Amino acid sequence: MAQNIYDNPDFFDGYSQLPRSREGLDGAPEWPALRAMLPRLQGLRILDLGCGYGWFCRWAQAQGAASVLGLDLSTLMLDRARAMTTDPGIAYEQADLEQLDLSRHTFDLIYSSLAFHYVRDLPQLLRVIRAALAPGGRLVFSIEHPIYMASMQPGWLTTEDGRRVWALDSYQIEGKRETDWLAKGVVKYHRTMGTLINALIAARFAVQRVEDWGPTEADLARQPTLAEEVDRPMMLLIRAEAALRP
Amino acid sequence: MAQNIYDNPDFFDGYSQLPRSREGLDGAPEWPALRAMLPRLQGLRILDLGCGYGWFCRWAQAQGAASVLGLDLSTLMLDRARAMTTDPGIAYEQADLEQLDLSRHTFDLIYSSLAFHYVRDLPQLLRVIRAALAPGGRLVFSIEHPIYMASMQPGWLTTEDGRRVWALDSYQIEGKRETDWLAKGVVKYHRTMGTLINALIAARFAVQRVEDWGPTEADLARQPTLAEEVDRPMMLLIRAEAALRP
Numbered sequence: 001m002a003q004n005i006y007d008n009p010d011f012f013d014g015y016s017q018l019p020r021s022r023e024g025l026d027g028a029p030e031w032p033a034l035r036a037m038l039p040r041l042q043g044l045r046i047l048d049l050g051c052g053y054g055w056f057c058r059w060a061q062a063q064g065a066a067s068v069l070g071l072d073l074s075t076l077m078l079d080r081a082r083a084m085t086t087d088p089g090i091a092y093e094q095a096d097l098e099q100l101d102l103s104r105h106t107f108d109l110i111y112s113s114l115a116f117h118y119v120r121d122l123p124q125l126l127r128v129i130r131a132a133l134a135p136g137g138r139l140v141f142s143i144e145h146p147i148y149m150a151s152m153q154p155g156w157l158t159t160e161d162g163r164r165v166w167a168l169d170s171y172q173i174e175g176k177r178e179t180d181w182l183a184k185g186v187v188k189y190h191r192t193m194g195t196l197i198n199a200l201i202a203a204r205f206a207v208q209r210v211e212d213w214g215p216t217e218a219d220l221a222r223q224p225t226l227a228e229e230v231d232r233p234m235m236l237l238i239r240a241e242a243a244l245r246p
Numbered sequence: 247m248a249q250n251i252y253d254n255p256d257f258f259d260g261y262s263q264l265p266r267s268r269e270g271l272d273g274a275p276e277w278p279a280l281r282a283m284l285p286r287l288q289g290l291r292i293l294d295l296g297c298g299y300g301w302f303c304r305w306a307q308a309q310g311a312a313s314v315l316g317l318d319l320s321t322l323m324l325d326r327a328r329a330m331t332t333d334p335g336i337a338y339e340q341a342d343l344e345q346l347d348l349s350r351h352t353f354d355l356i357y358s359s360l361a362f363h364y365v366r367d368l369p370q371l372l373r374v375i376r377a378a379l380a381p382g383g384r385l386v387f388s389i390e391h392p393i394y395m396a397s398m399q400p401g402w403l404t405t406e407d408g409r410r411v412w413a414l415d416s417y418q419i420e421g422k423r424e425t426d427w428l429a430k431g432v433v434k435y436h437r438t439m440g441t442l443i444n445a446l447i448a449a450r451f452a453v454q455r456v457e458d459w460g461p462t463e464a465d466l467a468r469q470p471t472l473a474e475e476v477d478r479p480m481m482l483l484i485r486a487e488a489a490l491r492p
Contacts, residue, residue, distance in 0.1 A: 147393060147417065153405075157403060157413070159403065163415065165397070165403070165413035165414060166413075166414040167405060168478050169411045170476070171458065171478050171479055172476045172479065192458045192460075192479075193439055194456040194482075198455060198457075201453070201455065206452060207453050210440040211440045211444075212417070212440045230418045232414050232415070232417050233438075
């Protein structure tokens with residue numbers, strides 16, 4: 001079973017203070033780029049893996065989705081999502097992405113925001129997702145960027161001549177990373193860019209778009225701290241299609 | 247026109263001392279991984295972009311290729327390649343990858359080793375390559391890794407607690423990088439991982455494999471300095487197919 005850090009009260013309290021929790025999708029700077037990767041949602045059967053408060057589920061339903069299912073491991077998250085949702089076309093269920101079981105050809109779009117880096121066996125999850133997509137269905141997801149994940153002690157350094165640089169190491173050493181973010185000992189899994197993309201291809205996805213997310217000029221004007229994202233990307237966005245050919 | 251740094255005598259002299267120049271393919275640690283991406287060469291029409299001394303061309307011909315054409319901008323390189331080659335099935339020609347013109351559906355495999363990072367307009371080159379490949383043909387290439395290319399002043403730093411880290415910055419700032427490698431002012435072009443992969447997809451390639459090259463245990467035993475490649479990758483290897491569908 002995956003670590004259920006979102007049910008840690010300290011973590012949950014911290015998470016609930018983030019702009020992306022309080023303001024929803026518009027509080028996440030990468031949302032416009034991720035939204036631009038989505039197909040037209042009208043009439044689609046949609047699954048959100050790691051739905052959190054359900055912001056995406058409600059937005060998707062408002063776009064005319066046929067049905068929306070949100071899955072999350074955290075009961076605190078699911079309680080909050082249910083409390084914020086009135087539309088009967090949206091369902092929430094508890095599920096562990098490490099042990100996911102889905103019916104074949106059930107969804108037209110599977111979406112996930114910043115959840116896959118918590119998953120140890122991502123190749124297995126991708127096979128389950130692929131089988132659950134209808135032919136030609138899409139997977140659109142964000143994940144912590146390999147550059148951001150790699151370092152054993154991630155952080156910024158200042159060089160002797162005063163430049164701020166990101167301290168990169170251990171890029172090729174895949175596997176567990178423990179970091180302190182909102183709570184101590186949050187467990188994530190680093191994979192190289194190649195490992196991630198090859199896992200998609202091995203699961204019979206056609207990779208359609210890859211974005212190392214970075215801020216626009218307007219983003220920087222609104223939120224100057226995003227300048228860090230110019231120097232080293234924190235998020236990777238990917239769109240892949242359940243390829244029709246074998 | 248691209249910078250013709252390989253015709254700079256200082257650069258050429260330095261380059262000719264590298265193991266990959268003196269020993270050929272086996273002097274390049276990434277060669278086994280790149281070779282593993284190649285299809286069976288028997289009977290294929292092969293193009294090598296940035297052929298250098300022609301090591302790959304001669305090896306491909308020995309594998310039974312139907313024909314091999316090596317292109318390079320450097321006349322010093324081409325002279326050396328011709329002097330080392332006796333097989334009439336191999337031809338060498340001078341060409342600028344910035345202005346490449348190729349006949350349609352002429353090649354089954356287009357190969358390139360560590361040349362594409364010198365190309366300013368890579369999307370245009372990829373369109374030319376795509377059109378020159380027969381349906382189902384392959385592009386297999388290596389390029390300097392975006393992580394290695396990104397920094398404005400690339401290099402290693404030592405942290406206060408004695409760790410060696412790679413100083414990463416400017417990842418999102420694409421475009422020209424001038425570095426001093428064998429000669430002063432070598433011009434390369436940085437692109438993010440996403441930009442590179444999306445350019446392949448836009449040119450109607452199906453991305454089949456992506457490898458951030460890193461050394462094996464045997465590589466490290468033989469050449470301990472390759473430990474740097476564990477901390478930050480220097481090379482990216484990609485295989486893509488001229489997709490049959492539009």
